[in-house]
Structures are given as structure tokens and as C-alpha cells.
Amino acid sequence: MKLTVEFPSVSYREGPEAVRRFARAVEQIGYDHIDVFDHVVMGHPMEGRAPGPYQASMPILEALMLLGHIAAVTTRVGLGTEVLVLPQRHPTLVAKQVSTLDTLSGGRVRLGVGVGWQESEYEALGEDFHTRGARMDEAVRLLRACWSEARVESVGPHYPMLAMAMEPKPPQGRALPVWIGGMSERAWRRVGELGDGWLASRITDATSAQVAIDAIRRAAEAAGRDPGAIGWQSMVAPPPRDAEGKRFYAEHDRVVARVVELRKMGFEWVALNATAIFQAGARSVDAMIDALGALHGKIRAAVG
Template sequence: MRGASPAPAAQAHPRREPGLRRRRAPPRGRRAGHRARVKLSVEFPSVAYREGPGAVARMARAIEQIGYDHIDVFDHVVMGYPIAGRAAGPYTPTMPILEALMTLSHLAAVTSRVTLGTEVLVLPQRHPTLVAKQVSTLDTLSGGRVRLGVGVGWQESEYEALGEDFRTRGARMDEAIRLLRAYWSDAQVDFDGPHYPVTAIAMEPKPPQGRRLPIWIGGMSEPAWRRVGWLGDGWLASRVEDAAGARRALDAIRRHAEAAGRDPATIGLQSMVAPPPRDAEGKRFYAEHDRVVARVAELEKLGFGWAALNATAVFQAGARSVDAMIDALGTLHGKIRAAVG
């Protein structure tokens, strides 16, 4: 591990989320006799902007009023076209994606209860000093409602467009997470890292949550699970294909957390209910409400304390306006709560 010592991060996670327990057997995700209510997140649909700024605000307020617990915003700054030497990505290059932190600042102004986050901000594409300031400001103006989700990303062309090194993104991610926490807690920041050294620097105001502002980490690989275990307040899974795959990931996170001297039970778990649709079958998923409810129930049984519904996928499933997406999300919320609490 490069950069500052991991010890402070290991000390800064007193909250206990449903999910990992301190044992090596496959997790059940709940203490004996305890059944926590699975929390529901919505990944906000950038497509709402097509109906104007008022529709974006109306969508956010409706998600809160329906009863969802959290709103996440997707992140890509640019998308690369497939050209010679560059394979096509999973999304069309012209997919509309609003800038994540600016969108969250708008959502913070029109909501009051839901927590707000990114799923996920591609952290190594940005300088962490600026991210620390932006997120601290967002937490301040939202009244302490921010949960930062971060990942290393996959799109080399996006890194190139932003002038950042794709090859070092993993090491810079680890270092950036530690630097963010230093900015959010230390009166004077002195940080001896090979990528982001800082000497005698102050940043004010601190976020209301301080160093405890949760940083959840996305990724579906062993390096990502190692990063969650060592540094993360939670894991953001973009997909969970089956129970065996979920247990393999959770066992890896637990193993790395214990190696770092952390209690694995303090690490929260969220999964997308279904990955972004890439075929006709995927696009039908959110129109078949019983499948969505069953999937949330499966995630809860695996130990996930959070389940995330992708509102863009709801749009692709046939809810082709903001009002239609609101109606669909309201129906899904009611059915999920009736089935799993």
C-alpha cells in the first residue's frame, strides 16, 4: 500500500451496516434474531434533463416523497467513440450524462431527507484536492447528507481526454481516498504521498460529517475488494450474478478487512438490482415488477443492506417520461416494501 498509513482509515468506521460479519463462513448478513430493513436507492436518470430543469427537480422530490432512502448519480465526463485501436464500450458515446457533483448540488437544494451520492465517481480522473473541496461543500450545503461512491473506471480514452494516467489509476485511487479524509479532518494537512504530496495546507469548511463522511468503493475485481476491505465504508456492486459470486466477493472483502485490522461488519453493502440493460431481455426487466421484487429479496438474503434501482433502465423498460418514471418507481417501491419490509 502506497501513500499515507492505512491506520487512520481503519479507525474511522464505527457505524455498523447490515452485511459482513466477523467470520469466514459465507455471510448471512444479519445478527441472530435481527432483521434490518433493506434500504432502497435510485440511480438518478440524466435523461430527465430533456424535459427541462424543473423536471429534474420534480424527479428528485418525487423519489424522496415516495420513500426512497438515497439518490445516486452516475459519472462519466466524456465517452469515447470506437476507433482503430479502441474497442466499443458498454454505452453509446452519445449517452447523455450530467456531471455528477453539479447534479447532486442541484438535487441537494430541492430535497431534505434522502442521502445523496455518486455511483461511482471516477476518482483518479480528478485531482483529490478539488474533489475534497467539492464534496465538503456539497455535504455542508446538503446538511450532512453525502455518501461518496468512487471507482477507478474502465475507459482509457476518458483518462486521456482529462490528461490523467490510466495505468496508475489504482495506486492513485488508494492515495486519493486517504487524502480526502485528511482534508476533511485535519486543521493542517501534511500528506506524504508519491502522487499527491501536500505540505502545510488548510481546507475549510470541513464537511459536517468530517472524516466520517462515508466513502463507498465500486468494483467487481479482487483489487476493488481489497480496496473496500482496507479503505472503504462500503462496497457498491454493479451486479451480483449469483449467490456463489456474491459470497466470493464478500469473503474477499472480509479477508482484506481483517488483514487491515478492521471489523468487517462495519462495511456496508449495496448492489444494483440489475446491471444496465444491454439487450432486449435486460430492457424488459424493470417492466416485470415481480422479478424486481424477487431480486431485492435475493440481495437481502445475501446480506446486502442496500438495493439500488436504475431509473435509466426504468426509462428503457418503457417509462418514457419523467412522470412515467415517477409512477413506475412509486409502484416498485410499494411492492418491494410490501414484500421485504
């Protein structure tokens, strides 16, 4: 089973070297991958604005800049986003940034993308929240064209491109994995139609997981794609929103049992949330590293 760590932006409070030390430790412990969370800005509560799951003051380092920093101090561990809110960014620039990251990291990148949920963030970035689904689909296709074609052409209504070149290509080329997050039926169809894998975030039970997996497989078959080639990753637990949620990562036996449960549901990858480990009581970079080391040993003993 593949194990990824969701990087804790809170580590920046101990300085840049602490960020680097955390990344190196994740690799040295033996985790397979580091995922980075993405939001550019967060909205304060106000009348007429839908409430979100996070405080506006939550620190979030910019995802692709952070991954470039991590790439420079690691050699093996995979690098990705969980998830980059792709329709908030122009996909041509994202294609260039991700291609450069893949080039400089030696082909270690997996791009995780989603449509997001925060309308105020779209507004702050000058993008249309209501067309994000259609633009997402077009953007994923454009990314792959930029990574593989010598002459890039796109006739889509949102991101047209005529006779352009993007070099260098990433080492993985068109095969650079694009995994897609989301818990809606449309997101599941998008995974089946376009994605190399699904990034699940709020799996509650085996029945709901199977409903989603079956929907993704049907969409892949309908699109003429091999459903057996799709990868499956789930968060071990959703971001904590109350005291009970914050206790979860302090109880390692519960974490291991949940990983075993997710494997039985069909997930090949699981993501451990280092920020939630911080919230569970590991209140320093060294304490988070110690907790991740202990959890890694227990999880590997249980699932390999």
C-alpha cells in the same frame, strides 16, 4: 432494507424543472438515497479502442453539479455517486466539492468511488489510466485528511501536500462515508482496506457474491479493520444491453424477487436504475416517477 435510485440524466430533456421534480418525487415516495452516475466524456468507437457498454451519445449530467442541484430541492434523501471515477479528478478539488455538498445539504452525502474502465476518457482528461489504482488509494486517504485535519500533510508520490488547510469541514467530518465500487480482486481488497462499503454492480448469483464478500472481509481483518462495519449495496440489475435486459424493469414481480434474493445474499442496500426504467418503457419523467412509486410499495411490502 435501504433503497436508492440511480438518477436518470435523460430527465434533462424535459427541462431543469423536470430534473427537480424527479428528485423531489424520489424523496416523497420514500426512497432513502439518490445516486448519480459519472462519466465526463464517452469515446466513439474506433480502431484500437476497446468497446464500452454505453453509446458515446448517452447523456450524462456532471455528477457533483447535479447533486448540488438536487440538494437544493430536497431535505431528507441521501445524496451520492455510484460511482465517481476518482483517479480522473484531482482529489484535493474533489475533497472541497464533496465537503461543500455535505455542508450545504446538512450532512447527507455518501461518496461512491471507483477506478473506471475507459482509457480514452482518462486520456481526454489528461490523467494516467495505468496508475489509477495506486492513485485511487492515495486519493481516498487524502480526502479523509482534508475532511478532518486542521493542517493537512500528504507525502504520497502522486498528491503531495504540505501544511495546507481546507475549511469548512463537512458536517460528517472524517466519517463521511466513502464506498468503493468494483468487481476485481484488487477492488475487493481496496474496499476491505479503505472503504466504508462496497458498491456491487454485476452480481449474478449467491456463490459469486459470497466470494466477493468473503474477500472483502478478509482484507478488512488483515488491515485491522472491523469487517462488520462495512456496508453492502448492489444494483438490482446491471445496465441493460439487450431486449431482455430492457424488459426487466417492466416486470415488477421480477424486480421484487431479485431484491429479495439480494437481501438473502447479505446486501443491505439495493439500487434501482431509473434510466433502465426509462428504457423499459417509462418514457417520461412522470412515467418513471409512477413506476418508482409502484416498485417502492411492492419492495417495501416484501423486504421492509
